[in-house]
Amino acid sequence: MKRTWILPTLFALCGSLVATGMVLSGSPGEAAALLLMFLLLAGMHSSLVFPRSVGAREARRRSAVDGRPIVYWRPGCKYCLRLRIRLGRRARQLHWVNIWQDPDGAAAVRAANDGNETVPTVVVAGRPHTNPGPSWVREQLSSAT
Incomplete structure (x- = not known):
């Protein structure tokens, strides 16, 4: 399992x-x-509860095309759940990467957080942001579209 x-x-x-x-x-x-x-x-x-996850490589490719943020998350994380719920329908516009299913995603999160798998980590324009507020993520999504 x-x-x-x-x-x-x-x-x-x-x-x-x-x-x-x-x-x-x-x-x-x-x-x-x-x-x-x-x-x-x-x-x-x-x-x-979360939108369908994609691999980190695919998320980076899609983000480069459409400019939308990438959210690295894992099941059971209360901060990820808070972000998902507070974003509402707009959460489906982001690229979600489950770090427990994607080793590349887990490596990207560790690289951004001094070796820790701290989630949610949101990557906007190649810059990682650890546990940002939902309103900030909405702003980034608005500026990307």
Whole structure:
């Protein structure tokens, strides 16, 4: 199993186990609510919430053509999730690279952050910016299009 899916799978599995115990103890309503909460957490920490990732090489090529920023991210990162949610529909205009799926992307992030895999790292016009604010990323996206 890819490590991208480990955390979401654990959320779903733990939620299922706890909900099963609650159903057996006579609390089916609470069990359903708790299971729903765990499944939402699993979904939020999965790759499903993010736009489709591309490889770092492809993202650099696309960014050179259209001038849009590249976002290096990884599942389970609360700052990446915050950025994704705050960007809303505009997030689909960025080039997203999952560093857990792309070794070149992970290397690019380490090169930009003194050997650390600190995400989100947003690259605009070849310059990396570590954990920028969503409003700043929106401005960069507006100036690129």
